[in-house]
Amino acid sequence: NWRRFFDINELGGLRVERPAVFEATHAKIFELLAEGLVDGLRIDHIDGLADPRGYCRKLRRRVDRLAPGRHLPIYVEKILGEGETLHRDWCVDGSTGYEFMNQLSLLQHDPEGAQALGELWSRHSERPADFRQEAQLARQQILNGSLAGDFESVAHALLQVARDDLMTRDLTLGAIRRALQELIVHFPVYRTYISPLGRAAQDEVFFQQAMAGARQTLGEADWPVLDCLAGWLGGQPWRKRPVGRPRKLLKHACVRFQQLTSPTAAKAVEDTALYRSAVLLSRNDVGYNTGQFSAPVADFHAACANRLAEFPDNLLATATHDHK
Structure with missing residues (x-):
């Protein structure tokens, strides 16, 4: 289920994981590819899909068949969080370069100015200088506002997953809501990519960061519910659940969870917190780790070396249509 704008209900959702929908929505693109009129593809909002990995791999196979003998690049618009890397098994040529723009920006700021500007902003605005706090406040607002229906x-x-198990069937909707909200509020990246085998190593790191943050703000009585969510949302592989209803319920919950954390991050950070925090406007942009003021040159060179090794054809953006 994919919408161009996350909280505009008048827009239809496209379930491109369904073969018929995939073919219908890509017919013109495939026609142009077959005619040799396309040199590459840029995939927007990849994190809104039910299965980004499956989509990218399917698209790569089709593109290779339509353009035999030449490699057409596929780039995905993926906002990478701190420490996050693009998955190699997606079979894409790289991202659209937002992370490069962030790395370049970090070179242009003197770290000695961070404290002074933060104090100046807090004194005059009476708002937190810590961007993470601002983003968390925005996440709470979004989950209780424009994305409240998706959250529910x-x-x-x-709740359906809980009721399908004798050990968890007494969990209440209220307890699940409280634990779920705090988990999403503290999520450090846009989303995870749960497979039938569960969470990958990189996703596990980010999920545990969210768990640790949630425990700081969630009442201790709800911690066991948080542990249940950790198990259901990729901690327990789908294939270990009985075939049929139990597995179907768990997979559905995982997919919908991942399709909620992504727009929550976009709406809360890109469309809300970036307009509320003005410690340093040149660090307020989509794809930036706004809470980070600057970085040494050595970090930039290390990032470039890693990009050369992993995705040598990655795009290098210095401006995008998402500029604030």
Whole structure:
């Protein structure tokens, strides 16, 4: 289910994981590819899909068949969080370069100015200088506002998972809501990519960061519910669940959860917190780790070396249509 703008209900959702929908929505693109009129593809909002990995791999196979003998690059618009890397098994040529723009920006700021500007902003605005706090406040607002319906859908999906197990069937919707909200509020990246085998190593790191943050703000009585969410949302491989209803319920909950954390991050950070925090406007942009003021030259060179090794054809953006 994919929408160009996350919280505009008048827009239809496209379930491109369904073969018929995939073919119908890509017919013109495939026609142009077959005619040799396209040199590459840029995939927007990849994190909104139910299965980004499956989509990218399917698209790569089709592109290779339509353009035999030449490699057409596929780039995905993926906002990478701190410490996050693009998955190699997606079979894409790289991202659209937002992370490069962030790395370049970090070179242009003197770290000695961070404290002074932060204090100046807090004194005159009476708002936190710590961007992470601003983003978390925005996440709470979004989950209780424009994405409240999506949040309720995920909470009810998790409730169905709970009721399907004798050990968790007494969990209440209220407890699930509280734990789920704090988990999403503290999520450090846009989303995870849960497979039938569960969470990958990189996703596990980010999920545990969210768990640690949630425990700081969630009442201790709800910590066991948080542990249940950790198990359901990729901690327990789908394939270990009984075939049929139990596996279907768990997979549905995982997919819907991942399709909630991504727009929550976009709406809360890109469209809200970046307009509320003005410690340093040149560090307020989509794809930036706004809470980080600057970085040494050595970090930039290390990032370039890693990009050369992993995705040598990655795009290098210095401006995008998302500029604030």
